[in-house]
Amino acid sequence: MKYKIILSAFLVFNVLYTNAQDAVATQDEINKFYKTKTYVVFDSNIFGSYNKGIKKAIEQNWTLTEVEFIDETKYSKMKYSYRNSFMVRTKVKFTKDKSKTAYTFLSLLLGSKKGGSMSAMPDLCSFPLSYYNVDYDKYIYKLGAIVMFMQNHVKVTQENPNLSSKNILKYYSKNAEELGNKTLYVLKDELASDVNTISKIKAYYSGNVKIVEPEIIKKAIADKDPxxxxxxxxxxxSNSQKMRIYKVIMGASDGKLYYFNYHKYKKGKAPDAFLAKDFKSL
Known part of the structure; x- marks a missing residue:
């Protein structure tokens, strides 16, 4: 996995920690991207589930550019050319985060003559998968939707050149108005104890919710259930007072973003979970 102290990343992270002017790709970078071939970089652990998962997600969903799957050795040689783009898992730390917490992101990057430094490679979109060293199984079944989101985000930023870190969150937040027509799938172990049953959830949220297993979410994504x-x-x-818990609601059919927020872990008050106040915000 590649490592960078990130200066530009997408989602709530860019507003919290990063240089605002770098948070959304420029039109020139986007135009260059469409002329590239995208190389999807496999993990060095050939026996892990990630390579199989990302290959399937790309083959079933990616349409923007021609793609090829490569290993990290080829990536290290090819990343210096602007004619190449890359989808690669990255280990990320944020410049303004005093806790020095590390995350795993899926990043869509442009090649650059300065490719020796990953932070110098133009970032079309970076999406948080997990905290660093968290098992693949926490996100592998969601890769199809994440790839769709990243693809659509490139289109959104191309079609809306006025978007920047100052207004990108507002742009995506408006999608929350459509949640009333959707069914929200959640995992029981990702819910706080006061909202871990349907009856408890109803006290805070009147929309449709189902508590399901990961395989059900995986199937909804594969079926592109709208x-x-x-x-x-x-x-x-592991829980720590410094740890932040990030929560994103996205569409199974297209990766569309409907909600995102975060809170700091507080023992007994704010667990590592989706909270009652999150349901109230929907």
Missing amino acids: NVVFLHKVGPD
């Missing part, structure tokens, strides 16, 4: 949205939670393996 009526389903699901929770993607990024949380730590």
Whole structure:
């Protein structure tokens, strides 16, 4: 996995920690991207589930550019050319985060003559998969939707050149108005104890919710079910007062973003989970 101290990343992270002017790709970078071939970089662990998962997600969903799957050795040689783009898992730390917490992102990057430094490679979109070293199984079944989101984000930023870190969150937040027509799929172990049953949830949210297993979410994504949205939670393996829990609701059919927020872990008050106040915000 590649490592960078990130200066430009998408989602709530860019507003919290990064240089605002770099958070959305420029029109020139986007135009260059469409002329590239996208190389999807496999993980060095050939026996892990990630390579199989990302290959399937790309083959079933990616349409923007021609693609090829490569290993990290080829990536290290090819990343210096602007004619190449890359989808690669990255280990990320944020420049303004004093806790020095590390995350795993899926990043869509442009090649650059300065490719020796990953932070110098133009970032079309970076999406948080998990805290660093969290098991693949926490996100592998959601890769199809994540790839669709990244693809659509490139289109959105191309079609809306006025978007920047100052207004990108507002742009995506308006999608929350459509949640009333969707069914929200959640995992029981990702819910706080006061909202871990349907009856408890109803006290805070009147929309349709189903508590399901990961395989059900995986199937909804594979089927591109337009009526389903699901929770993607990024949380730590171990609890700490400094840890942030990020919560994203996205569409199974297209990766569309409907909600995102975060909170700091507080023992007994704010667990590593989707909270009652999150349901109230929907």
